[in-house]
Amino acid sequence: MVNYKDLGLVNTREMFAKAVDGGYAIPAFNFNNMEQLQAIIKACAETKSPVILQVSSGARKYANQTLLRYMAEGAVEYAKELGWEHPQICLHLDHGDTFELCKSCVDFGFSSVMIDGSSLPYEENIALTKKVVEYAHQFDVTVEAELGVLAGVEDDVVAEESHYTKPEEVIDFATRTGCDSLAISIGTSHGAYKFKPEQCTRDPQTGKLVPPPLAFDVLEEVEKKLPGFPIVLHGSSSVPQEYVDIINTHGGNLPDAVGIPEDQLRKAAKSAVCKINIDSDSRLAFTAAVRKVFVEKPGEFDPRKYCGPARDEMTKLYKHKIIEVLGSDGKAE
Numbered sequence: 001m002v003n004y005k006d007l008g009l010v011n012t013r014e015m016f017a018k019a020v021d022g023g024y025a026i027p028a029f030n031f032n033n034m035e036q037l038q039a040i041i042k043a044c045a046e047t048k049s050p051v052i053l054q055v056s057s058g059a060r061k062y063a064n065q066t067l068l069r070y071m072a073e074g075a076v077e078y079a080k081e082l083g084w085e086h087p088q089i090c091l092h093l094d095h096g097d098t099f100e101l102c103k104s105c106v107d108f109g110f111s112s113v114m115i116d117g118s119s120l121p122y123e124e125n126i127a128l129t130k131k132v133v134e135y136a137h138q139f140d141v142t143v144e145a146e147l148g149v150l151a152g153v154e155d156d157v158v159a160e161e162s163h164y165t166k167p168e169e170v171i172d173f174a175t176r177t178g179c180d181s182l183a184i185s186i187g188t189s190h191g192a193y194k195f196k197p198e199q200c201t202r203d204p205q206t207g208k209l210v211p212p213p214l215a216f217d218v219l220e221e222v223e224k225k226l227p228g229f230p231i232v233l234h235g236s237s238s239v240p241q242e243y244v245d246i247i248n249t250h251g252g253n254l255p256d257a258v259g260i261p262e263d264q265l266r267k268a269a270k271s272a273v274c275k276i277n278i279d280s281d282s283r284l285a286f287t288a289a290v291r292k293v294f295v296e297k298p299g300e301f302d303p304r305k306y307c308g309p310a311r312d313e314m315t316k317l318y319k320h321k322i323i324e325v326l327g328s329d330g331k332a333e
């Protein structure tokens with residue numbers, strides 16, 4: 001048993017309270033490898049932004065959970081080395097699907113876990129979430145839950161259509177489970193294809209797809225029911241067109257990839273939404289940079305020569321999100 005406090009990590013409680021009060025959101029960035037983690041920590045150290053490092057089940061399988069946990073511990077020291085005196089770094093399990101998985105992360109030094117019972121019937125979601133909360137809270141580990149289903153692929157759960165969170169359920173759910181934050185469904189979804197072309201309109205000038213707006217009315221209803229309660233948005237990548245274009249002009253094929261416009265995320269960040277999950281944009285930044293090197297320097301075979309530029313591009317992306325979209329810069333001096 002390792003407690004996250006001994007690793008220099010923090011849970012989400014204070015981060016979220018300050019973010020809700022201050023009208024900004026904490027970045028929750030997924031990581032699967034060293035370059036991503038270096039880029040996240042560098043961006044956060046340079047902007048003094050609190051951060052949630054997210055580990056998905058896929059990341060655990062890809063990179064090994066032990067290694068990822070030690071990397072997060074190393075990240076705290078790396079942040080200090082970069083001159084960030086008091087790093088506020090949370091290590092979070094993304095989309096935990098069983099009590100056992102959440103428990104193993106709590107026991108292993110995670111400071112926050114998500115139990116995603118959103119695909120379960122309502123009462124089963126409550127029972128599972130409550131069980132995780134009761135365990136995690138003994139160790140001061142915070143718990144994120146989810147109500148409503150996001151469209152697209154949520155790890156192994158395929159939801160063909162999104163089912164917006166029902167505001168009339170949130171008080172009962174939050175009270176009975178004791179969860180610390182709640183992920184809701186208001187039209188975001190995972191991946192680089194968040195909307196089908198037929199759901200979008202086309203900008204007559206650029207020919208690019210313009211997605212439908214998020215359901216801010218649902219968010220407002222939720223906020224009214226649970227004033228000041230921390231709300232989480234998954235599936236919040238913007239799918240920057242410049243990366244999609246670089247990928248498509250350098251041998252890739254991402255037709256009609258579309259994400260959530262940043263002005264909508266800016267608006268969400270100012271509300272009770274205090275955690276915004278971004279993974280796909282980092283994958284796109286990485287891929288665009290690597291593809292560019294491969295096309296421009298076909299003789300290059302040193303991974304540092306293409307993973308290095310990919311890392312720099314991700315750092316730029318993370319700083320942009322922190323400063324221009326979430327407003328979390330300067331909140332962890």
Ligand code: G3H
Binds near residue numbers: 057095154190279
């Ligand atoms: O929720 C989805 C995250 O982007 C994690 O994705 O399961 O492919 O690691 P993953």
Ligand code: 13P
Binds near residue numbers: 030189190235237238
């Ligand atoms: P994106 O696919 O939009 O980056 O969402 C990531 C996410 O929600 C991780 O839980």
Ligand code: ZN
Binds near residue numbers: 095190235
């Ligand atoms: Zn997610």
